[in-house]
Amino acid sequence: MTFLKKIAAALAVLITVGALAACSSTQPKYDAKEPLGPQINYTITGIDAGAGVMTSTDKALKAYGFVEKKWQLKQSSTAAMTSTLQKAIADKRPIVVTGWTPHWMFTKFPLKFLKDPKNVYGKTEQIHTIVRKGLKQDAPQAYQVLDQFHWTPEEMSSVMLAVNGGKDPAEAAKAFVKKHPEQIAQWTKGVTHVSGKPKLTMTYIAWDSEIASTNVVATVLRQIGYNVTIRAMEPQPVWASVATKAADAQVSAWLPNTSAKLYSDYKNQVVDLGVNLDGAKVGLAVPKYMKNINSIEDLK
Structure with a gap:
């Protein structure tokens, strides 16, 4: 041309x-x-x-x-x-x-x-935390944080709104963590700091809600000593990455409806740590x- x-x-x-x-x-x-x-x-x-x-x-x-x-x-x-x-x-x-x-x-x-x-x-739906098999043995401190992670729709929305207002997701997550020390203490209860900066990978679907939750959890895990990488993917690769141990965890499993097919496909290859948020909803x-x-x- x-x-x-x-x-x-x-x-x-x-x-x-x-x-x-x-x-x-x-x-x-x-x-x-x-x-x-x-x-x-x-x-x-x-x-x-x-x-x-x-x-x-x-x-x-x-x-x-x-x-x-x-x-x-x-x-x-x-x-x-x-x-x-x-x-x-x-x-x-x-x-x-x-x-x-x-x-x-x-x-x-x-x-x-x-x-x-x-x-x-x-x-009304719930959002679950899904981790790879063997994580509890390989990274017990990270497993415990992920297992204890739980917040409200209003708290998640506050991070999303900050990001929508122009704040970098990682900075918005740090601001949330700094503002909620008592809640972070609950997520890290019984957890000790790890040495050597062991690597962890979290995958997530690039929805505003999951950008917020993944960055917040990654921030807390970094504070206790982990070297955390987060990667955005389409829904199916997110589940596949945890199932194949290419990733360690994801906190974006909307159940029982939105992620129903993927949960059915991969439930025997991953560990479901349960609900990290109640009151999620989808519709028109x-x-x-x-x-x-x-x-x-x-x-x-």
């Missing part, structure tokens, strides 16, 4: 992006008197294709009869979804997104979950100004 052709191609992309932005900014505000489907082009704004909430939403579209009505689930990323959500809320435009808590968007934006009368998304969410949309069935 010649230089001039490259310039022309770049200009074409810019013009297209500008046109899309213009269309987005001029989209009408939410009209409660009109059917919702045409207002959002029968589209639910989702995240990464491999996420459990996306699988559940595909099931919901079928269970509630939306497939026949040409509704679709748009794949993107968490960052793209929250950016689209923020712009829609700023203009009071209609939007339906895949949502989950803990997440900073429920603190920052006026959102509500839609009722799920068919219980496709299940009830809309801005609160969409007052007459309160159930998934209302989308029709």
Whole structure:
């Protein structure tokens, strides 16, 4: 491609992006008197294709009869979804997104979950800590910290909100640990400092919630002497890494629904240390100004 052709191609992309932005900014505000489907082009704004909430939403579209009505689930990323959500809320435009808590968007934006009368998304979930077999013998102090790690959705959200505000995840985690000495004392109760900086690897799914939890746990483990590496992966490789002992632990197993298939695939190859957070939830969410949309069935 010649230089001039490259310039022309770049200009074409810019013009297209500008046109899309213009269309987005001029989209009408939410009209409660009109059917919702045409207002959002029968589209639910989702995240990464491999996420459990996306699988559940595909099931919901079928269970509630939306497939026949040409509704679709748009794949993107968490960052793209929250950016689209923020712009829609700023203009009071209609939007339906895949949502989950803990997440900073429920603190920052006026959102509500839609009722799920068919219980496709299940009830409130828990997040579990999963470690490799043999970790208790190989790194007993790390195992004990991981086993004792437990916090609340509000605490997790505080770290996520700091990261969303521009703070580096590692620095946000350090700030949380510094601010909560009594809680860290509970996580490290009975734990002694280790020497020689033994290596540990934690893997995580690059969701805002798991970025927060993994960085916080890694910070505590480093404080007791471990050399901790954290690596972001897709959901299946996260589980596989712990199952094959390529990684030592992960703290992002949403159960019993979101990670159900992966848990079933790998449960005999890993050790489940139990719940590290209660009250997690997934489903479809809309801005609160969409007052007459309160159930998934209302989308029709």
